Structures are given as structure tokens and as C-alpha cells.
Amino acid sequence: MGFGFRKSFKIAPxxxxxxxxxxxxxxLGGKGLTTxxxxxGTxxxxxxxxxxxxxxxxxSAKPKAKAASKRRSEVSHPAEVKPVKRSILGTIFMWIGIFTVGLLIVGALAG
Known part of the structure; x- marks a missing residue:
């Protein structure tokens, strides 16, 4: 069994x-929507x-590595890196989250 460490600091609402x-x-965010x-990654x-x-x-911030169980003939060529695919719903939620966080920050700075 290994040891773990985790600490969270609130710096603004x-x-x-x-x-x-x-x-x-x-x-960033609170109950209901958090980024x-x-x-x-994000x-x-x-x-x-x-x-x-x-x-x-x-x-994801970094592309995932392909499985290491390739045949030797395939290993001699560098693996192609494919872009990360996101669903439309996921992208919508991400932008809603970013927009909400922006509003929270502006509200915290103004109030």
C-alpha cells in the first residue's frame, strides 16, 4: 500500500x-458546473x-500512446499521432464551463 498526498486551497469564490x-x-466553478x-488536460x-x-x-493535453504489443515490423516506423476526438455535447459543456468560470471571476473581482 502506498502513501498519497492531496490538498486543496480556496483562493476565491x-x-x-x-x-x-x-x-x-x-x-473553476462550483456545484453544478466545474472546470x-x-x-x-482539461x-x-x-x-x-x-x-x-x-x-x-x-x-487530453497529450495524445495517448498506442499499445506496446505491436509486431517488430510495425515498431520500426514511428506511430502516427491522431488528434483527440471530442463529442459535440462534451465541447458544448466545456465552453459553457469556461464561460461560467469567466463570469464567476468577473463577479468575484467586481464584488
């Missing part, structure tokens, strides 16, 4: 800095509070 053993990230940005989560229902859309 709707803005948190998360630190852990594997790195740091920033979370998390880290070196591993994650937007939309949920209906008190129901347990949620939808998460992720956008």
Missing part, C-alpha cells in the same frame, strides 16, 4: 488550487446537485 503527489491543478485544468463536469447525475468531458 469558485476558484481552487489543488495539489497532490502527481502535480497541481486549478478548479479542472491541469498538465494532464475536465469539465456538469451535474444536477443532490441527484448523483453528472456528465464529464475531458480534453
Amino acid at each position: 469558485g476558484v481552487r488550487i489543488n495539489t497532490g503527489k502527481r502535480g497541481a491543478s486549478v478548479s 479542472n485544468i491541469s498538465n494532464r 475536465r469539465v463536469t456538469a451535474s444536477i446537485p443532490k441527484t448523483g447525475l453528472s456528465y464529464t468531458a475531458t480534453s
